[in-house]
Amino acid sequence: MNAERSVSSTYAVDPTLFTPVQFHARALLGYSVNGICTWFIKHLGVSIAQQVSEHCQSMVVVGCEINYIRHLDFFEVGEFTATLEKVRVRQSNSLLEFFHVFTANGDEFVRVVTRWKIVRLEGDAALSAASGNMCESLLKRFKRAELDPLPLHRIxxxxxxxxxxxxxxxxxxxxxxxxxxxxxxxxxxxxxxxxxxxxxxxxxxxxxxxxxxxxxxxxxxxxxxxxxxxxxxxxxxxxxxxxxxxxxxxxxxxxxxxxxxxxxxxxxxxxxxxxxxx
Missing domain, CATH: 3.10.129.10 (Hotdog Thioesterase)
Structure with a gap:
């Protein structure tokens, strides 16, 4: 059984990450994006900037969900870990789906799913883009288990x-x-x-x-x-x-x-x- 290729980073808790009520949703998405960039570098050997400059493709977000599993208080922990658990290439290689989990003291407190559409770049200074598919040079770097042919059902x-x-x-x-x-x-x-x-x-x-x-x-x-x-x-x-x-x-x-x-x-x-x- 193939293990999922993941990336994890641990961060210190600081006051700007929280409202008096809960962990900022905007911060969760920021750490999720950083995990995606890290995953591409670690497992595919390409940065997001290199996707643009060398492969003439980029990604735009088309959807996401944030599910708060339990309340995490600012005074509860000193650190938390953001993990990108798995990646899936969907919809005829035109869409990427990323599954993120946030933990503190080993317990999950948030799960995030983000979906990104592949766009082909025209190469002008404005980065004009059109819907496209993952270029073959990058697609072959994904594992077979990461390629999911099933269509994405919009919930x-x-x-x-x-x-x-x-x-x-x-x-x-x-x-x-x-x-x-x-x-x-x-x-x-x-x-x-x-x-x-x-x-x-x-x-x-x-x-x-x-x-x-x-x-x-x-x-x-x-x-x-x-x-x-x-x-x-x-x-x-x-x-x-x-x-x-x-x-x-x-x-x-x-x-x-x-x-x-x-x-x-x-x-x-x-x-x-x-x-x-x-």
Missing amino acids: LPLKVAEIETAGQLYVQGSYSQTLHRHQCEVADQWAFLELTALVAQMRERVVMSASSVEYPMSEILGMPIQQIAMELSCPVFLFEEMLLETYVYLVEAQWVFLHRIYNLDRAKALAATVIESF
Whole structure:
């Protein structure tokens, strides 16, 4: 039986990684991305930058899930470990799926799954890209067990339908925001981990709004999130304008926030859908 090729790194706990409620989702995604970069260097012998410069391909995030398994308190541990457990090449070699686990004192406290679409680069200074497949020179470096021919079943649209059908809508809100450079990655488009901060900001604005006063929603500000699920469908680039819409549902006694982000500079294209479950 072939062992999975993994990478692990241990980090010190510091105050910036936590809110008073839980471990920052944005930090978890940052460590997950770093694990992916490390995995490529260790097991495939290529950095992300070399993928671009030598193989004319890159990766863009199309989805992820964060599942908080148990509460981890800032004062509980001094260190934590981030492990990229396994990697799968999916969908006719056009998509990569990464499975991450975070542990402290040997116990799991978060699991993260990230999905990245392969894009072929045109080679101009703007890094123009089109959907593609893993180039053969890199594909042959994966183990057979890491190549999964089964199609990827999108779960988030089903969750959205369930929420909108079975849930009770309490309140909604929207606002516009410009994407600034501190929210961008190297291609001057939004860094996907910033979505967790964008929707958290929107959640708090809606909870604190006048329209939610009649509902017992203020308790949410002190509750830890149990799960975050997101899909990205359109990029947002530097200084483009976004419209963020948030809908607050009660689904079987559980508060659920459904967020949709639109790119107003691209004919109001749906850029991302995010679900926060408490």
